[in-house]
Amino acid sequence: MRQVTLLGPLDGVDLAAEIAAFGVDGPVALVTAGWEEGERNDAEVDRRLGGGSRNLNLYGRRLDILESDPGYADAERLLRTQIDELRELYLLRLRHALAGLEVIRRRFAEAQRRPGSELDAAIDAVRMLDETHTSSIAAAYEHFYAQNPPHERPAITRHREEVAAIVAGCAAIAIAGGHVGVLNDCLHLGHLAALIEERPLLAWSSGCVAVSERIVVIDDDDPAGRPDEIYDIGIGVARGMVALPAATSRLHAHDPDRLAVLARRCAPSVCVLLDPGDRLELRSGRLADLTSVGVVAEDGQVLRGAQAA
Amino acid sequence: MSPGPARGPRALTRLRSEGSSPEAIDQLLREQRVPLVEGPICTFLWRGDADGVAVDHRMPEIPIPLPLRRLKGTDLWYASVELPRGARIQYRILVRRGESTESMNDPLNPRVVGEPIGSQSVLEADGYLTPDWAYPDPTVVSGELVDLRLPSRALRRDAQVTLYIPSRMRRDRRMPLLVVHDGGDFLQYSSMATVLDNLMYRRLMADCVVAFTHPGDRLREYGASAAHSRFLTGELVPHIEGSLRLRGDPRGRVLMGASFGGVAALSAAVRAPGFYGALLLESPSLRFTEATPSGTFGDVFEPVVRFVNSVRAHPKKVTDRIFLTYGAFEPLAVPDRAMAEVLERMCDELRVMEALDGHNWINWRDRLLDGLGWLFPGEARLIYPG
Known part of the structure; x- marks a missing residue:
């Protein structure tokens, strides 16, 4: 049974104790690809993990692949452009759909009536947009991998084999935070999902987001004013949940109406707030213990402790 | 936006109540940032002898130029305006002596900004912050x-x-x-x-x-x-x-x-x-x-x-x-x-x-x-x- 522990942004957490709690013995395979150019600046996190961790260097490997296989790099750039275009259209439609939903919600509030089927229909429209966008991204990836099978690219194969060999000698895997998009790209390219299969996983901050099925991004401080969005598809090791790290600093208003919409958009997955000090356990990829995190209920209330469970 | 209330803002009211002596004006100008910013009320000041003093500006609904009044019995000129929070104004002082009018940066305000057409004084209302x-x-x-x-x-x-x-x-x-x-x-x-x-x-x-x-x-x-x-x-x-x-x-x-x-x-x-x-x-x-x-x-x-x-x-x-x-x-x-x-x-x-x-x-x-x-x-x- 695979063990997964997810943490909020690190804040004095004893990482070595978390690894020890898995009950395994051996070095930890470390992923710090989300730190991008700072990937190898990992001495501090290695110390906190108890020392002897082995950095998989996924960011550096990705750069090497793009450098040594220009054909793949060009194809991937086209894929990125395609996904960026999909995302732009999705955000355009999403803004309008959410604005419409807000108007309906306000109208019910002004009339002091309980939201009815009109609101459900408006939320369904947003859910449909989310689903369509997710499917479009998945189709783009599928087409890309069909056209550019990674196992036929020597540079990718070599790096994947090296990564697999390192992980084979490790007892657990730890994934740090940073840039969730970069991290996600590196996890996919390194084919980490398959390697995580039989090993305990400790992830924190955006590491929790990238190992989920969907990467949902929220940020009230975004200068571009982008709404809560499905950004990408994660590696899907943690299922049935949407990880929202650093939620307290990213959600200023804690507006229950908005959180309710978010919860209903993500359902049946559970929106899990992972602030510093929060901790979530999964067994066989499913939520096992919700008592140490915040959970967004469908009425927009943030539940904690026994209520969350 | 509107010209300030007829009653002077606090600093000037205090100055008046203290007799508006040259020493009191010296002290006010030493201690206060000019223009005075007291909540939404901003007061332009100029000191000296002139036949007329005004502020050249582009604030809407306020006379252009905005004339300053002389504080009775002193060489201190003033005019107040009310500005919304976070506002920022560029201006110059116009001093008229006889037939001639001189345009200058506000000598009491060290905040000056360069522009292709020349420099201008800057008034930062309450709440303005340089990013x-x-x-x-x-x-x-x-x-x-x-x-x-x-x-x-x-x-x-x-x-x-x-x-x-x-x-x-x-x-x-x-x-x-x-x-x-x-x-x-x-x-x-x-x-x-x-x-x-x-x-x-x-x-x-x-x-x-x-x-x-x-x-x-x-x-x-x-x-x-x-x-x-x-x-x-x-x-x-x-x-x-x-x-x-x-x-x-x-x-x-x-x-x-x-x-x-x-x-x-x-x-x-x-x-x-x-x-x-x-x-x-x-x-x-x-x-x-x-x-x-x-x-x-x-x-x-x-x-x-x-x-x-x-x-x-x-x-x-x-x-x-x-x-x-x-x-x-x-x-x-x-x-x-x-x-x-x-x-x-x-x-x-x-x-x-x-x-x-x-x-x-x-x-x-x-x-x-x-x-x-x-x-x-x-x-x-x-x-x-x-």
């Missing part, structure tokens, strides 16, 4: 500024361009291109290289290459000139896209300009519909006429007025997004406000920001995060701690 991203940050690696000379058939001269190349290059992405009119002024008076360094470093905007163009005969080239549009669309953009690894598609091309530069940006987009993905227009000089006779705004504006009138008559979509900003305290606020509905029909998405500031380079600097952050969305929201 932290406008200051140089020693921890940020600066982008590179490279001078480029491009022979232009369209302009019949060698065009000078300063290219900004961001410090962070990602091998898996091609960057967009931003073309900025009045590039030298934006670099000098709006600290735009510093702003770009900071916004890109903090990922509040996407990394992009920026072409700062330098005008020749500015009012002619920027006044909706077809030659200038041909230069941008047929020469400059293809040249830069051909020599750097840029996106090279409409969504990767943005034109930006302030004042007449805004007219140049809009007119280039109108002449090449679909070529540019977005426009950033800051206080664009979009003068138009409806009932007023031709020539109302002078010869320089004639081609602009013709262009804007034609756009207003038949607005068509020319680009995806337009960010329009202007100062509430500038004469162009009226036509720019009126143009919003026209611009809305010329793009898919329009964002308008009316700033509590005027027609100046600091206002245009202060709006850069809103404009660039919207047009080139950054990845800050994708980055989580540790």
